[in-house]
Amino acid sequence: MHPRCRFLAGLALLATCGLSFAATVVRDPWWKHASILEIYPRSYADSNGDGTGDLDGITAHLDDVSRLGVDTIWLTPMYPSPQVDFGYDIADYRSVDPRYGTLADMDRLIAQAHRRHIHVLLDMVLNHTSDKHPWFMASAASRDNPKADWYVWNDGLDAASPGVTPLQKRNVHDGKVPPNNWQSMFGGSAWTWVPARKQFYYHRFYAQQPDLNWRNPAVEKAMFDAMRFWLDRGVDGFRLDAISTLFEDPQLRNDPERGGTNPFGDPNLDYRYSDKLPEVHDVMRRLRAMVDTYPGDRVLVGETYEPTTANLVPWYGRHNDELQLPMDLLPGFGWGARFDARWFRQHLQDAQTQLKGERTLLVFDNHDNPRSIDRFGDGTHDVARARIVAALLLTNRGVAMTYYGAPIGMTTSTPTRKEDVRDPVGITGWPKEKGRDGERTPMQWNAGPQAGFSSNPDTWLPVAANYRTVNVASELADPSSLLQWYRKLLALRRDNAALRDGAMTFVDTSNPDVLTYVREGETPVLVAMNFSGEPRPLASGQAGHDIHTLAASDASLARATTLDGTTLPPYSVWVVSFQR
Template sequence: MTVTQHPWWKDTTIYQIYPASFKDSNGDGVGDIPGIISQLDYIEDLGVGAIWVSPMYDSPQVDMGYDISDYESVYPPYGTVADMEKLIQDCHSRGIRVLLDLVVNHTSDQHKWFKESRSSKDHPKRDWYIWRPAKYDEQGNRHPPNNWRGNFGGSVWEWDDATQEYYLHLFCTEQPDLNWENAETRAAIYESAMEFWLRKGVDGFRVDTVNMYSKDPEYRDAPVIDVGEKWQFAASLYCNGPRMHEYLSEMNTVLEKYGAMTVGELPHTHDKGHVVRYVSAKAKQLSMTFMFDVVDVGFGADQKFDTTPRRWELPMLKHAIETTQDLIEGTDAWTTSFLENHDQARSISRFGSDKTPEGREKSGKMLSMLVASLSGTLFVYQGQEIGMTNVPESWPIEEYKDVDSNNYYNFVKAKTNADPAALARTKAAIQHLARDHARTPIQWDGSKNGGFSTNKPWMRVNDNYPEVNVRREAQDKNSILSFWKQMLRLRKEQSNTFVHGIFTVLDKENNSTFVFEKKGTNGKAIVALNFTETDQSLALPSDSTLKRLTGNYDDEVSGTLRPFEGRIYLTQ
């Protein structure tokens, strides 16, 4: 019998680290790279095979490091390039690989390239960014080149008084978009943002906004969806542009020299055929992508926060998971499994229950069974493994730091003349879905600031740190952390079924339970999950060889799933 040799990145679990909030080693209130190094025993003990470090490059931190002012240096509060070299070396000595965040759709407006680009219309680097003249109406009033709305609200165009033109920024004003049409710009990106770190031994990249480098060449107006608004949702015009696949093939020739892998962030792309074009092994563009179908469940249709908490039904979640799982069936593509990252609220608060200790523990384990038994490469976000939750509803809006939350709140405030009902609805949506929830410091123990820092942290620690922390979880063999370790072991042992198996939903329309089958080449698993806080009836396929592999209750009640109960069965 031949054993299939898979690339390492298919069978490993990858742990995402958000440097500012992981561990502060020097008491300045900000997490840092020496702090990450100090916790490598903990990371190794989890059973993960790689870490992905969110942007640690030098940056003014307008968008938490996704506004990079120098790809070849480190944000000083996080440490130095030498610290990064030590992190890579120490990880490799433990058999842990290292991925960095590759942010190359835009830079900071403080990057020397942009400073040169905006210095004059004749500068050789003018064309390294996207500049356009103004449009004027009959009255002679100046307007941006089109009506596109940015990802953080407002127009994507910013007027530059000195050179009398607009520059494009799909995100913050301080994040001007690079012009990928310029071959010289692309060569500089590959050298400065990629090869500089690949030569230091980095094993790959998580690629930010990987489908935005090629835009609609004519920069046409977006269709008007929101009639009352000046700026319109325009993803169809700035995602998946005509030269996208050409750019990624070119980028891949650089990666191949080092045997590096990539996982691309692929928003607003739902067609299976199109996703496969990015991740087909033959295409040689990306190793895999993050599709957002699952984590976007419950978002507002046009604006993420234009919603109410838990506005979703379980069949919607099943369908979203099915979309990401179907990607590998009958193709040479690969997929990913994740419920959390630095841009998402905490999964227990969104899909489980954070109202009681029991609900948190049971639903945290249930969600780990879900995500660890899905096909593709599994990504776990810091704090997910100890069952961290969203911040409490009692926190005022002033505690929220993220540009996305604040911009939307201020947008509603201005639009409604600070109407209390509108602001209360917005605050409820932010408390449910904000990126801030993923960014509160890791709760290491029950001491002040959750053991994250000896001084006041850059962001307040979640109030539940005395009960929810690494030390408590590590001492309890029945904790969420212990369960996660068990799930990661089982995933390795049964990789044929869990990592590479074919996924089929067995109770598609059921609004309370989620039962699915995973079929490997040498057996199958049945996963049964109760997404409610009440007992639910369970009918399993009549298969006499069903053997319970694991569950989040000690015993089993035949025909019933208890609140947030999860069970996994194997058939031989």
């Protein structure tokens, strides 16, 4: 058992033996106040000069993580993998890909992070494995081996069957076509033929990522055991990838068509029978029960793309017994997401009123989407707008998650030529779908060669062209930089009682340009954000109080002496404490 686990288990044993402390302090689980940094290991720091980031590179920069002010890191997959989907095709759940290091390197990273009071979350892919995983290679070999039913197999339909769709007709083998119209999220049919079995297997994603059969109890046991392997090594929890896709309709009914086509030229579908089936919640309850047997408030974070905030409620469980933190991706990535005070006010209000008191986890940046500085920028005021996004993320009453490079304003560097694309999504979908390389370029540490990411000029993706000005070293030296803004807000989030624990009250709620709310407490904090390119007056309803500026994106606000009547400069943020 990891030393940290032994220590915590020892405390639990003292309690069961009737021993108590002089005073009992009830504290929230650490994750309720967490500030999480997603790290993409390939792109964070290269310690051995091969052009690809690795675990030792992450360990070497843990002090930078501490200086930023986050208290949790989430590592995208670092397991052995053919890297078809850059690690999300896992070939061994209990080891480390040699490209990134060794198990000893992982143990050292966890230990060094904990020494700095940084929690470590791992990405866990439960829906599928690599087609090079020993389980699948055994399963694909025949219909009567011990792993034969570990994946989703089907005989298919006769090619001449009525109702066969054009997509199915493109996939004929031995007179058979796939059993339905289900699609891979990366284009084409979700079914691939294996001659040895004379059957199709199902893959929600790439053909090299066959879906596990979660209706087989042996699969659940094997996957839970893999998670125990890492929990025993001291990880603080998991981010669960594509968690809604674990189950498929056992009748294999066609997903209804919605009209139009996607970037791959396939019909748009309503994934009614291939996503978000109710059985997934049974698994989440059992998984949560297993994780809860470990000390230290281990946490489950879910990748949960939902169309409304209310749709997140079932993911918490009826008795808070499923995910502690389903991701709220709607404000940042939802249909119609825009840089607009009304848009964000509505979604922040929904998070306060529709989640039955549970913590929201806001996400504006990740490895699958163009960076928020580009999505919410206007090409002229990008950094000023990024300060507002940072304030939304770090002063609301939820858990915050950001992405490497976002605190310095790294931009999306989308390839301009198909021959430069590394992401298979971009290769198959070009030019409508250019892939996800643009948001995964190497971390920009300094203005030196390869931005300080690697000593090798041939990095796995090119370093973004703006690295000489957009980098950690330059921004640490500039008191007015975006990085210093993040550091200030993260420090306030950690140390200010109202920002840490206070309720959230919205004021001036009809204002189309200014978003304002109060974080309640003995000394309340008001947060005001002007989304407009023009000056706007503040109407907070809190006039006449003594005020103290905690953070201001414009120097004029630091000189203000009153709340109501103060003019907010264009694209500005003001965070101020006051006495009622």
